[in-house]
Amino acid sequence: MKTQTLPQTQNLKTFSLIGLILMTFFAFNLSYGQIATTPTKKITTNERTIKGVVSDETETLLGVNIVLEGTTTGTTTNEKGEFTFPKKLKTGDILLFSYLGYETQKVEIKDDTTFINLKLTIDSVTMIGALDSGKPYKSKRKD
Amino acid sequence: MHAQISDFTHANFKKADSIALANSDEDLYNLPLLAHKLTSNLDTEAEQFRAIYFWVCHNISNNYNLYLRNSYKRNRFKNDSIKLKIWNNDFKKKLFKKLLKNQTTICTGYAYLVKELASLANLECEIVQGYGRVSTTDIEKLDLPNHSWNAIKLNGKWYLCDPTWASGIPNPKTNNFKFQYNDGFFLAEPKLFAINHYPIEKKWWLFEENVPSFKDFLEAPILYGKAYENLKFHNFPKQMHKDTKLFENITFEFETKETLNKKDITFLIDNGSDSKQIEPNSVTIEDYNLKIEHQFLKKGFYDVHLYIKNNLISTYTYKVKN
Numbered sequence: 040m041k042t043q044t045l046p047q048t049q050n051l052k053t054f055s056l057i058g059l060i061l062m063t064f065f066a067f068n069l070s071y072g073q074i075a076t077t078p079t080k081k082i083t084t085n086e087r088t089i090k091g092v093v094s095d096e097t098e099t100l101l102g103v104n105i106v107l108e109g110t111t112t113g114t115t116t117n118e119k120g121e122f123t124f125p126k127k128l129k130t131g132d133i134l135l136f137s138y139l140g141y142e143t144q145k146v147e148i149k150d151d152t153t154f155i156n157l158k159l160t161i162d163s164v165t166m167i168g169a170l171d172s173g174k175p176y177k178s179k180r181k182d
Numbered sequence: 183m184h185a186q187i188s189d190f191t192h193a194n195f196k197k198a199d200s201i202a203l204a205n206s207d208e209d210l211y212n213l214p215l216l217a218h219k220l221t222s223n224l225d226t227e228a229e230q231f232r233a234i235y236f237w238v239c240h241n242i243s244n245n246y247n248l249y250l251r252n253s254y255k256r257n258r259f260k261n262d263s264i265k266l267k268i269w270n271n272d273f274k275k276k277l278f279k280k281l282l283k284n285q286t287t288i289c290t291g292y293a294y295l296v297k298e299l300a301s302l303a304n305l306e307c308e309i310v311q312g313y314g315r316v317s318t319t320d321i322e323k324l325d326l327p328n329h330s331w332n333a334i335k336l337n338g339k340w341y342l343c344d345p346t347w348a349s350g351i352p353n354p355k356t357n358n359f360k361f362q363y364n365d366g367f368f369l370a371e372p373k374l375f376a377i378n379h380y381p382i383e384k385k386w387w388l389f390e391e392n393v394p395s396f397k398d399f400l401e402a403p404i405l406y407g408k409a410y411e412n413l414k415f416h417n418f419p420k421q422m423h424k425d426t427k428l429f430e431n432i433t434f435e436f437e438t439k440e441t442l443n444k445k446d447i448t449f450l451i452d453n454g455s456d457s458k459q460i461e462p463n464s465v466t467i468e469d470y471n472l473k474i475e476h477q478f479l480k481k482g483f484y485d486v487h488l489y490i491k492n493n494l495i496s497t498y499t500y501k502v503k504n
Contacts, residue, residue, distance in 0.1 A: 169329040172317050
């Protein structure tokens with residue numbers, strides 16, 4: 040939102056301060072603004088650095104693995120749960136967030152993604168375990 | 183229609199298995215990277231899954247103490263759902279820490295890891311929760327679900343496997359876990375699997391006709407791990423406990439994975455005071471069909487253990503009357 044309103048106020052200021060000659064410049068700016076309203080084309084080619092923070096229900100998580108899907112490029116979160124992805128990413132890239140005991144989450148980089156605030160949920164399984172045995176069964180006998 | 187290993191030829195997995203073995207120094211601190219290392223050089227879904235499954239079975243040990251503590255607490259809190267939930271959440275955190283640091287776990291840990299690695303490799307895999315029935319569990323009354331395994335979708339079809347039981351068995355005397363990979367639990371034949379795996383959700387039987395009731399399941403013969411390496415089907419008897427009369431014919435019918443010789447088949451018969459290894463009275467083998475017939479010549483109560491090539495396959499009991 041901020042990135043959209045700020046240039047407009049600047050444009051208005053510019054308009055009020057400078058004369059007619061610069062109107063053409065304003066018009067140019069306006070048309071530039073119109074191009075910017077369809078940002079998909081522009082930003083998809085723009086690779087950018089993605090940062091973020093990962094936590095669970097209660098606290099930030101240290102050591103969460105973040106990998107660009109289909110590659111070995113990745114990083115892990117620090118003790119504050121923060122990360123900066125080492126490679127610049129583009130729209131459509133998918134990051135995998137993985138932490139043992141938590142459900143793996145996929146996050147797709149959208150046009151406006153620059154910061155990812157992600158909450159991982161603990162895997163909901165009930166922990167059970169029966170052991171197989173090579174021990175022959177033995178009937179319980181009374182006598 | 184049957185979804186099992188014979189859909190894939192065994193030779194296909196040599197490359198997957200060697201990739202899994204080559205990565206045996208890897209740990210669990212970076213699962214996406216591990217999944218990538220295991221699968222990126224393999225072309226088919228089946229091979230990719232095989233490498234993941236094989237790695238888990240060879241690198242994660244089964245922890246008997248964790249198992250005991252958990253079943254004790256689960257039994258204690260079985261009528262108190264709140265305490266049970268608190269215990270499970272608390273235990274789960276400890277369990278995942280142990281899995282991460284020591285690569286040791288119980289069934290759900292195996293099934294969880296297989297599922298996570300598979301989904302990181304874009305394979306559709308699920309944890310199946312249910313009942314496992316083995317010779318050392320209280321086989322007559324399984325009141326709480328006690329086992330987890332996996333369902334995996336390969337080329338659009340679901341298959342079953344049990345990484346926990348495939349990884350090894352505890353030493354019967356010391357209870358220390360021993361790695362002993364059993365290939366029979368990989369893409370197992372669903373109807374054989376059903377004899378000692380009862381899923382809570384019906385869809386995981388993977389067959390529709392003659393699905394066992396829970397009573398059928400509790401009454402079934404005891405099946406051991408080696409059955410999965412040697413048998414394709416266990417056709418008869420359907421019950422573990424049988425009554426018979428002196429000199430009456432008792433029958434056993436199986437479909438085996440390979441054609442056997444008559445001398446491969448032995449019984450170990452225990453009458454309570456001593457046990458004897460014998461050859462059954464009659465063994466008929468036609469291709470993969472194995473039929474065994476036997477008669478008891480003395481009254482008594484017998485535990486009958488079937489062995490194929492000296493591997494324990496299954497157990498039945500016979501009460502022999504006049």
